[in-house]
Amino acid sequence: MLSWIRKRIPARITGRLAPVAAAFAVACTPVTAPAPAPSAAEVALSLDDVPGTFVVYNADEGAKAMSRDFEVPVHLDPPESGPALNLKVVVDASGLEDIARVADDGNCKGSGWVYTCEYGSPQNDGESYAPFQLFGLDGVKPGDSGTVTYTASADNAPPVTGTTRMVIGGPTLGSPDEDLEVSGVVPGRKTPLTPEFANRTRFSADRGVALRVEAAGGLTLEPRHGNCSYDAATPTSAWCLFPAGAAPGTAYRTRAPLTYVARDEQLTGAITYSWSSTPEKPAGHPVRGTGAPLTLTATADEEFGSPSGAVRVNTTVQADYRPVTGTVRGRVGDTVEVRLGVRDLGPGRLVNDEPKGRFEVVPPEGTTVTSVPYAFEDLNRRWGCEQPEKPGGAFVCDLDSEAFSWARQGDGTTVIAFHVRVDRQVTGAHGTIRTYGAYDRTPGNDTAAIPLEASPAPPHRSGLHPVTWAAGAVGAVAAVVLATGYLRRRRRAGRAFHPGTRRSLWASQGISWRFVVSRRTLPKIHVISWAIR
Numbered sequence: 001m002l003s004w005i006r007k008r009i010p011a012r013i014t015g016r017l018a019p020v021a022a023a024f025a026v027a028c029t030p031v032t033a034p035a036p037a038p039s040a041a042e043v044a045l046s047l048d049d050v051p052g053t054f055v056v057y058n059a060d061e062g063a064k065a066m067s068r069d070f071e072v073p074v075h076l077d078p079p080e081s082g083p084a085l086n087l088k089v090v091v092d093a094s095g096l097e098d099i100a101r102v103a104d105d106g107n108c109k110g111s112g113w114v115y116t117c118e119y120g121s122p123q124n125d126g127e128s129y130a131p132f133q134l135f136g137l138d139g140v141k142p143g144d145s146g147t148v149t150y151t152a153s154a155d156n157a158p159p160v161t162g163t164t165r166m167v168i169g170g171p172t173l174g175s176p177d178e179d180l181e182v183s184g185v186v187p188g189r190k191t192p193l194t195p196e197f198a199n200r201t202r203f204s205a206d207r208g209v210a211l212r213v214e215a216a217g218g219l220t221l222e223p224r225h226g227n228c229s230y231d232a233a234t235p236t237s238a239w240c241l242f243p244a245g246a247a248p249g250t251a252y253r254t255r256a257p258l259t260y261v262a263r264d265e266q267l268t269g270a271i272t273y274s275w276s277s278t279p280e281k282p283a284g285h286p287v288r289g290t291g292a293p294l295t296l297t298a299t300a301d302e303e304f305g306s307p308s309g310a311v312r313v314n315t316t317v318q319a320d321y322r323p324v325t326g327t328v329r330g331r332v333g334d335t336v337e338v339r340l341g342v343r344d345l346g347p348g349r350l351v352n353d354e355p356k357g358r359f360e361v362v363p364p365e366g367t368t369v370t371s372v373p374y375a376f377e378d379l380n381r382r383w384g385c386e387q388p389e390k391p392g393g394a395f396v397c398d399l400d401s402e403a404f405s406w407a408r409q410g411d412g413t414t415v416i417a418f419h420v421r422v423d424r425q426v427t428g429a430h431g432t433i434r435t436y437g438a439y440d441r442t443p444g445n446d447t448a449a450i451p452l453e454a455s456p457a458p459p460h461r462s463g464l465h466p467v468t469w470a471a472g473a474v475g476a477v478a479a480v481v482l483a484t485g486y487l488r489r490r491r492r493a494g495r496a497f498h499p500g501t502r503r504s505l506w507a508s509q510g511i512s513w514r515f516v517v518s519r520r521t522l523p524k525i526h527v528i529s530w531a532i533r
Helices: 002-008 017-027 059-064 466-492
Strands: 053-058 072-076 087-092 101-104 109-111 114-120 127-129 132-135 145-154 157-169 180-185 191-193 196-199 209-216 219-221 228-230 237-242 250-254 258-262 268-276 296-298 309-315 319-324 328-331 335-347 358-362 367-371 374-376 379-381 395-398 413-422 430-436 447-455 502-506 511-517 525-532
Touching (some): 072 087, 114 127, 209 219, 219 268, 258 309, 319 413, 319 430, 328 413, 335 358
Parallel strands (some): 180 309, 328 447
Antiparallel strands (some): 072 127, 087 145, 101 132, 109 114, 145 157, 191 258, 209 237, 209 268, 228 237, 250 296, 268 309, 319 335, 335 413, 358 430, 367 413, 502 511, 511 525
């Protein structure tokens, strides 16, 4: 039918019938409906990372306890199979009625005991929310428990259900309030550590006591105790179980010390440890110690109110600083760039959160620092170092500031550009740069000179001085008078200059002038340049 119509429509239609014919042809063109968007492939959901057992709070905390730590992570299995469309998790906490209260945390919708967490359509590794806040109750005992159930589902995934046993923990065990600081640790040499704690509650730790130790900053633990499990053959984490537990109102320490070792070139490190009366072995500790088991012994009850103990370690290694200096070299009036800073000669390296120190710069006499510019996060800043309060004071450059956040180079050099103006020549003048480092134990090379090599200003720059301008004004008047008389005498003698002639004339005040003649008669003089001779 459509082909017949097209044959009957002339190839060229003019006048009023053209739009009608075109519209008719379009209306008769068959319309193909758009294909429906393909639905997302079916995915599988996983609740494997939700803990099977979770300590809600310790029994002695009672109604004062509050926690937001319980989360329900949902993953896609495999991770690249997503997205999961309209993923949601329904959490039923009614099994906690005798041990805890729950309340809205703003992440999920619900009331009473049931909350729904809407995760949208996540891809890859899924999502995780804390469905509610948990609050304690008075009158609970260690070991009391309840169960939370949860179901995850999506439009393109079958539902999956999980449960977690929520347990009331044993008594709170306190560690020393004050951090311990240990100095003079020699790398490679074993250093002792004796953790201690107190049970100040009315509850007994009947299920035993567990110690968790973490080493950071390059420190490693010695894996030698049979009742301890370690994360590796050269471990940085240990978990030790003491089945005897701890009685109420008592304090303990390990009978023998644990030991740790600092590696070469290490400046600092840290050890943290915590005690638990609900001993659950953490994942990732497959190595069992082969030596004699570690045991506990009673100790004096001191200040044990902290949830964890900490030890700050300082080794005997140094980071020796040497100044990076330069010469202020230029003519009077020039502003030159001089790169100043420090070089870390080691052997220790500042790789953790150690303070990096500073350097101070006193510029040479006869100069002025106009800026110490740097760029940070697409912003150009003028002063990378703190300016002195009084002239002649030191610029203080803090190596921990944003100006130096990316300035350190691979060889340990950290520098910044000082823009220095040369104001005048001062024979023998020099500034100083001095470095300061918390781990620099070689003071003999901490200071260096910043020499000044100033040359006289060029002639054109000297003319900018007000005195020179005054002299030039007087000389200009004299030059015009002399040049006018000179030209008139040449004209009377029949030797007048042609227009455009240029001549030099030595005038007063030690100034040489150049002028141009613009007319043959009644000559007009234009001064075109002058210079001091």
